[in-house]
Amino acid sequence: MAEEVGKEMTGIPAGAEGEIDDLLSHLELNDDELDDVVVGAEAAKEYQKAARWLAIGKVQTSRSFSAEALFEKMKSIWNLAKDPICREAGENLFIFQMHCLADWKKVVHQGPWTFRGWGLLVEDYDGLGDPEEVVFNGLHVWAQIHGIPELYRKTVVVDDLARRIGSVKEVQMTPKLFFEGNYVRIRVRI
Numbered sequence: 186m187a188e189e190v191g192k193e194m195t196g197i198p199a200g201a202e203g204e205i206d207d208l209l210s211h212l213e214l215n216d217d218e219l220d221d222v223v224v225g226a227e228a229a230k231e232y233q234k235a236a237r238w239l240a241i242g243k244v245q246t247s248r249s250f251s252a253e254a255l256f257e258k259m260k261s262i263w264n265l266a267k268d269p270i271c272r273e274a275g276e277n278l279f280i281f282q283m284h285c286l287a288d289w290k291k292v293v294h295q296g297p298w299t300f301r302g303w304g305l306l307v308e309d310y311d312g313l314g315d316p317e318e319v320v321f322n323g324l325h326v327w328a329q330i331h332g333i334p335e336l337y338r339k340t341v342v343v344d345d346l347a348r349r350i351g352s353v354k355e356v357q358m359t360p361k362l363f364f365e366g367n368y369v370r371i372r373v374r375i
Contacts, residue, residue: 236282236312238289243321244277245304255279255300263292274316281307294372297326323375325354329368343369351375 224232244255256271259281263269265288269281283289292298298305306321330346340356347353351373360370 233312238283238286239310239312240281240283240289240293240307241274241310241316241319242279242281242298242305242307243319244279244300245306246277246301248303250301252279255305258300259298259305262298263288265291278316278319280310280316294325297324323351325372325374326351328371328373329366330371331366331368333367333369338369343371347371347373 244250252271252273256279259271260268265283267284267288269283269288269292271282272280274280281292283292293307293309296305296307298307304324306324308319308321310316310319328347328350330343333343333346338358340358343356343358344353347356350371353371353373355372357370360368
């Protein structure tokens, strides 16, 4: 009797529990049910086009923080032509979609980026793979090597020097001189 009174109070009619359980069982898809989902070639091309200029980022911390605070701070730091679309993709894992190639290059290639003193590792992302499986091997940083004698100021020598710091991504033998001095500029993963 008390059970029927409880059901009346929740608004669930008697005998409807089985129906609700049946409906709820359809909310979870099994692998064999996914075989029926087919994406046409044209639709796939459109999806791929819409997913260009994606980047994935991971904040290097075990502390909790507001994803919205990260998004707002990075929008301010990046100062892009148009604000990126940002979404959470896992624990401390975020996907950013830029609206033009120049913005994407800035975010992916001009770091390193930090948020509240924590490193924000950013990698190119194709939108196909599982975001949780993206490997972040390190932080890309810019470094300068000063005082290289002109005789040894060759790409091969500078590349060898740069490898002592980390994995070489780019070498600029004649960079724009942002600061006074005679140097080469390198981008390495540490």
